[in-house]
Amino acid sequence: MDPIRDPYPVLARMRSACPVHPLTDRSGRTGGYLVLGYDEARQALADPRLSKNTAAFFADKAGGRNIHPALSQTMLATDPPDHTRLRRLATSAFTSGAVGRLRPAIARITDELLDQWPAEGEVDAVASLAVPLPVTVICDLLGVPEEDRDQLRAWSIDFFAAGAPERTDRASHALARYLEQLTAAKRSSPGDSLLDALIAARDEGARDGSDRAGGDRAGNDRTGGDRLSEAELVSLAALLVVAGHETTTAFLGNALLALLDHPAQLDLLRSEPERLPKALDELLRYDPPVAQATFRFATEQVELGDTVIPPGSPVLVSPAAANRDPSRFADPDRLDLTREAGGHLAFGHGIHRCLGAQLARAEAEIALSQLLARFPALRLAVPRDQLTWQPTRLVRTLTALPLSVASA
Known part of the structure; x- marks a missing residue:
């Protein structure tokens, strides 16, 4: 397979053998660890001894890569206090109140997208809904001109391309240059x-506290308090562009496919649409958009379950494996929208838990609700085994989801 x-079958076998699986190179030497068990993953995601400061980890390693710092040194790749400061600056846009104010716009965008679907016929739900909805929302939020949005999406796809380092590196520089412009x-x-608000905060902070600015190892200006350096401003914008829609696109596609794969669960949701907000947790647990969380490394010896991880070891956490750990979720390979699926790790855990989780849930809830209400006879337009996913182990994203549709 x-x-x-x-x-999931491979992850289950690995988790059963060892919930913290050593990763070996061709010579048999351990080069890192993949965390597969639920308890171990939850610990690892919140353990401050597992650093996200990848710039520090790679400082003395010749990797031969040329990823722009705006993409390689985002907020996701920092530890406190920098992480705390950067997250605080972006949090106001993703509070429950802020997301609540976005819901009418999300509903309007969804309606406009579904208005373009045929009443009868075939449509690609990824290209016509799962991609444009979150792209439009995050680009509206950041003030990206409409004529530039397709290009940003293309760069984002290239950035996540697995096994194509030159493509990834080029995309990182193109996206960073665009955001600087x-x-x-x-x-x-x-x-x-x-x-605009982040720019204003950056510029006001630079005027008020330029005498306190220091320098980082890359020579970029760093500022104290709740101030942004110019490099951090571009990096934060890049993170919001990339993470702000890629995972939601994956979430929408995976959730819709899971429902189509389980007609009884789809019928339950149609007959009891009020279940949808809570059912999102089960859909996220069952096939999360992030199959493997971003890189961490041990700053000191760490014990995860029965495994001792030496200092300096890379650590990767798999929410996909942890969410199907039978020690946490009974019969985990079964989709059950009546399940109490709270506590899943699809959005991570701890201080690095997904900043945009509430926005992603709102987009998915509105999109699935309107889609199921308007098109009661959805089905796959191609055999299931013809579906393909983007070739990346980080974000689990369908390349297309061809559907046969019929309106009410």
């Missing part, structure tokens, strides 16, 4: 977007 198409344009003609 192709582990990209269906990673967008930032300059907004300084000349300010608006009311989140990016």
